Amino acid sequence: MIEFDDAGVTVGDVTLLAPVSVTAQRGEALIVRGRNGTGKSTLLRVLAGVRKPSRGTVRIGGAGVNDRDRGFRRRVAVMIGLPPMAPDLTVLDHVLLVAATWMDDSAQAANLARDVLTELGLDALGERFPHELSSGQTQLFGLALVLARPFEVLILDEPEQRLDTEHVESVIRVLRARRDNGATLVVATHSPLLADGLADRTLRLDASA
Numbered sequence: 501m502i503e504f505d506d507a508g509v510t511v512g513d514v515t516l517l518a519p520v521s522v523t524a525q526r527g528e529a530l531i532v533r534g535r536n537g538t539g540k541s542t543l544l545r546v547l548a549g550v551r552k553p554s555r556g557t558v559r560i561g562g563a564g565v566n567d568r569d570r571g572f573r574r575r576v577a578v579m580i581g582l583p584p585m586a587p588d589l590t591v592l593d594h595v596l597l598v599a600a601t602w603m604d605d606s607a608q609a610a611n612l613a614r615d616v617l618t619e620l621g622l623d624a625l626g627e628r629f630p631h632e633l634s635s636g637q638t639q640l641f642g643l644a645l646v647l648a649r650p651f652e653v654l655i656l657d658e659p660e661q662r663l664d665t666e667h668v669e670s671v672i673r674v675l676r677a678r679r680d681n682g683a684t685l686v687v688a689t690h691s692p693l694l695a696d697g698l699a700d701r702t703l704r705l706d707a708s709a
Contacts, residue, residue: 501526501653501684502547507556509542517542519556522703526652529675529685531695534705540688541580543705544655547686548578560653574602577651579659582642585630591641592617592626595648602649616648619674621667635662643671653684660691672697 501524508519517539524530532540545551546558549567558565566572585594595617599609617623620640625633633641639662646654654675660668668691675698679685689695695702 501528501561502530502686503557503559504543504547505557505559507546507553507558509539509546509551510554515539517546517553518705520703520705521556522701524684524686524701526684527679527682528700529679529687529698531699531702532686532688532705533690533695533702538705540705541657543703544578544580544657544686544688548576548580548655575651576653576655577646577649578655579642579646580655580657582638583645585641587629587631590627590629591622591633591644594630594641595644598645599648613648616644619647619677620644621670636664636667639663640667640671643674647674647678651683653686654678656685656687658689658691659687660689660694665693668693669697 504520504522506519506521509517520543522530532543534540542551546553547565549565549572560576592613595613596610599613600606603609603612614623617626620643622637622640622644625637630638630641643659659671663671672694675685687698
């Protein structure tokens with residue numbers, strides 16, 4: 501499903517991502533480890549199609565990446581930083597909007613939105629506004645916005661941020677369910693708990709990860 505073939509990123513004399521070759525199959529979770537500055541987020545941005553590699557190739561499902569293509573965007577869901585949030589929409593409004601954008605059946609979209617909030621323990625917070633959430637709740641809310649849509653590939657940058665151990669374990673369960681349903685996951689993380697609980701394979705961008 502995912503192929504990096506000697507793909508790297510340089511800007512002038514600065515290497516943002518040393519050349520990488522790695523694959524991930526459908527229904528696998530690839531965990532990306534490494535110190536800050538070793539290229540984890542850059543690798544995810546290349547995979548998401550928002551940064552072009554300076555060398556090598558990257559393919560998803562046998563095709564090149566292109567974030568301007570609707571078919572690519574339908575196949576690939578991305579969370580690199582928190583998604584945009586509207587201050588005058590509730591948590592449930594946001595998640596419903598995302599689900600309805602990608603699904604033709606309004607009842608199915610509503611069910612998906614509510615199911616995702618329940619999975620992440622946010623169902624009681626549906627009528628709150630984003631500014632009323634704690635930092636950990638905001639992190640889970642951002643993840644809900646990414647999960648409330650169809651995808652074949654899920655790209656996440658440090659989804660464990662701002663979360664305590666109990667909530668990291670909850671996120672692991674939610675992501676395992678997507679992987680077990682056939683999605684390919686690429687997750688950059690500093691969390692040994694998340695890495696050990698989810699990884700089918702691990703890419704280490706430095707020897708001390």
